[in-house]
Amino acid sequence: MKATTPTLLYIDDDAGLARLVDRGLTRAGFKVVHAASGEQGLARLAQGGIDVVALDQYMPGLDGLETLERIMAIADAPPVVFVTAAQDSAIAVTALKAGAADYLVKDTQGDFIPLLQVAIDGALRQAELQRARDEAEAEVHASRDRYAALAAEREVLLREVNHRVGNSLQIIASLLHLQANSTTQEDVKAALTNAMGRVAAVAQVHRRLYTSHDLKSVLLNQYLEALLEDLRRSAEGNRMSRLTLKAEPIEIDPDRAVAIGIIVNELVMNAVKYAYPDGAGPIHVELKPEGEDLVVAIADDGVGLNAKADPRSTGMGQRIVSAMAAKLDASAERDPAHNGTRIVLRFRRAPAAAAKATNAAAS
Numbered sequence: 001m002k003a004t005t006p007t008l009l010y011i012d013d014d015a016g017l018a019r020l021v022d023r024g025l026t027r028a029g030f031k032v033v034h035a036a037s038g039e040q041g042l043a044r045l046a047q048g049g050i051d052v053v054a055l056d057q058y059m060p061g062l063d064g065l066e067t068l069e070r071i072m073a074i075a076d077a078p079p080v081v082f083v084t085a086a087q088d089s090a091i092a093v094t095a096l097k098a099g100a101a102d103y104l105v106k107d108t109q110g111d112f113i114p115l116l117q118v119a120i121d122g123a124l125r126q127a128e129l130q131r132a133r134d135e136a137e138a139e140v141h142a143s144r145d146r147y148a149a150l151a152a153e154r155e156v157l158l159r160e161v162n163h164r165v166g167n168s169l170q171i172i173a174s175l176l177h178l179q180a181n182s183t184t185q186e187d188v189k190a191a192l193t194n195a196m197g198r199v200a201a202v203a204q205v206h207r208r209l210y211t212s213h214d215l216k217s218v219l220l221n222q223y224l225e226a227l228l229e230d231l232r233r234s235a236e237g238n239r240m241s242r243l244t245l246k247a248e249p250i251e252i253d254p255d256r257a258v259a260i261g262i263i264v265n266e267l268v269m270n271a272v273k274y275a276y277p278d279g280a281g282p283i284h285v286e287l288k289p290e291g292e293d294l295v296v297a298i299a300d301d302g303v304g305l306n307a308k309a310d311p312r313s314t315g316m317g318q319r320i321v322s323a324m325a326a327k328l329d330a331s332a333e334r335d336p337a338h339n340g341t342r343i344v345l346r347f348r349r350a351p352a353a354a355a356k357a358t359n360a361a362a363s
Helices: 015-027 038-047 064-072 089-098 113-182 186-211 220-232 254-274 316-328 352-362
Strands: 007-011 031-035 052-056 080-084 102-105 243-247 283-290 293-300 331-334 341-348
Touching (some): 007 015, 015 031, 031 038, 080 113, 220 243, 316 331, 316 341
Parallel strands (some): 007 052
Antiparallel strands (some): 283 293
């Protein structure tokens, strides 16, 4: 109940019954207010302080159904128990459809008053439950709104972080590029160019995340295209005019995208250095799905396995490729059927942990 002593508004033009209701329900713990017509009842409701209404049907002026309609139009209207002397089920159905909490038939001696008390108690409990449900729903909606606002704020912050990290890495790559161009020592130039490519590979992921609608994934084909464009503009760019990409649209998580980008950077730079001793030649990068796996292949039509090891090579690139392949849980193999060198990298589309979690959920 809303209050310790709930207030009942009894709307009925029968003054004798009103006194019986007042006497009976006051003893039951109610405060009873009487209105002799629908108009008076609506006026009393407008003053506030009414917890429940008992409403007669047959009255001069507004009848019960008309009064009920106007009560239901009031914001936060109290529950209404419809009371009439008529044994007319049509009126009962109409009243309940119009919003009455309950319906009962009265008599002239007041024998219905105990039933009225039961109906009023039930209407008050029902109203209290409805208020609780409404408050709970309002809190749920408010919580969802707060969560949505926090999620939106988090996304903005993550985009800003990716933007700043990407810019910072790009500055580092540019500084390495300037340093590479200013040196006359070929081994230093090569080391700086390699470092620039590795930094640019990471920077490209952050730039992709900054402009992406989804901060949890990167379109790998677009990322590789941007990465290869960076390589074309690098210190070795004059030897990469025939660097091509064939890739299908595939989404992947940022961490794995970084590993793939670094591997592609290393293998492309390796092909630039060693595949064509007498000049430039074609270098092909391919990305495609095969079942639940992804396949990345880097191929050239150069000297292949017959080439002698370059004495300037430190083996750093190979160690980096091995480390990134281990991070992807990938296999990296040479294609023996290819004329030249073709390295094929095969790995699962989803990380092993995520795949296990998905399988467990499905089972």
